[in-house]
Amino acid sequence: MTDGDAPAFKEAAAVRDALTSWYEADHRAFPWRETTDPYEILVSEVMSQQTQLDRVVDAWRSFLDRWPTVEALAAADRAAVVSFWTDFSLGYNNRAKYLHNAAGRIVDGEVDGVDAGEWPRDPEGLSELKGVGPYTANAVASFAFDNGDAVVDTNVKRVLYRAFDVDDDDAAFEAAASELMPEGESRVWNNAIMELGGVACGKTPRCDEAGCPWREWCHAYRTGDFTAPDVPEQPDFEGSRRQMRGRVISALTEYDELALDDLGPRVRVDYAPDGSYGRAWLRDLVSDLADDGLVDAVDRNDEETVVRLRK
Known part of the structure; x- marks a missing residue:
């Protein structure tokens, strides 16, 4: 794991709860899961x-x-x-x-x-x-x-690599998977993390469409880099809404807060306040992120909107 201590693992309980809640709320219905x-x-x-x-x-x-x-x-x-x-x-x-x-x-x-x-x-x-x-x-x-270890297959490696910047090393993947899996809950956990890799974090990610429960912590979502051990080249999402959301998170990670017109050029080089990709477009993007619990947008007295990561 990068630097030996992925920040998300400090919130391991929240990470676990988010994934299992997401899986139990809705997942693909295969008969062997019943x-x-x-x-x-x-x-x-x-x-x-x-x-x-x-x-x-x-x-x-x-x-x-x-x-x-x-x-x-x-x-x-x-x-x-x-x-x-x-x-x-x-x-x-x-x-x-x-x-x-x-x-x-x-x-x-x-x-x-x-x-x-x-x-x-x-x-x-x-x-x-x-x-x-x-x-x-x-x-x-x-x-x-319900008596297994943490499953580590290609999909799980992809998820861990992207979400928590785990090194591309079998031992590192095994250690990370084992640390995350709740003790004695291998049935739901292994089903859930494999579902995440199959539905939300495939070779071409569907973070927002699938409501990925790990966006709050995900390194790839924050940086916009969705390469992985089995995805050596960046998936085709250039210009997508998912990419723009990732850029918002990345910019706000670097700065404590940014006004819309300061944030905009860091998200799109063609940002123009009154253009097609301007304040209205950016407000909508920020609103989505706020609904997902990732950012806060605050209107100041001078009608300037300031955006910051939600703590």
Whole structure:
């Protein structure tokens, strides 16, 4: 993390509450988010490894219609499972074989420390299943048993890099993710931060459109630099309202307060008080930021409006 102490982490409780509240208020409805069955969650995680989530829904439902339990999958003919995988274009067929093998090991009690038909409840135990790597094991432990570590995938790295200026280093990402995740709440937290990366902080960010809950603290939103480890070039948002909002925040970070006509040229080089991009346009932009709790706009006696960051 830059300088070893990202300022937002001093407000970790507020950061956590903002994200979980945002997620719980509204998120994409995927059926595997409505279950804590480790078998159903493992199927969704293996299917999602190389397939867009919207396409996984039909395949997941069809798979569970055919093999509704881990016992049913273990008893299935492996060729039939592989054929299903091919029919739904789910990627490497080895994943189907590994999933079938994992079901057999669960049913036969071949995982250390658990009885036949029972599931290991932590990432370490789940990793004993063939084809279940650290990420998938942690996801199943989190979403089925609320007993996982902080998930760190490409989306989560992008979020942490942009929001908190975390160094592009696996150990730094792991440390930051672990510090932020509330203890014992891996299910909601990992769902929420991955939703943030999928909905608001994709390769082309949708900060305002998606109501990103971390705009108040976000380094990228403040500076307008939305590059990331998987986004080596600045996303195409030149001239967008999002970019202009970021410039307002950046300017106000440098100055205690600015009058509209002093702020305007720092947001757009073509700012003209009475022009298309003038006071009326800037007031509207500032009003949006004020509604989001990011700035305050104060009208002085001489009718001059002064803008400052909200403390």
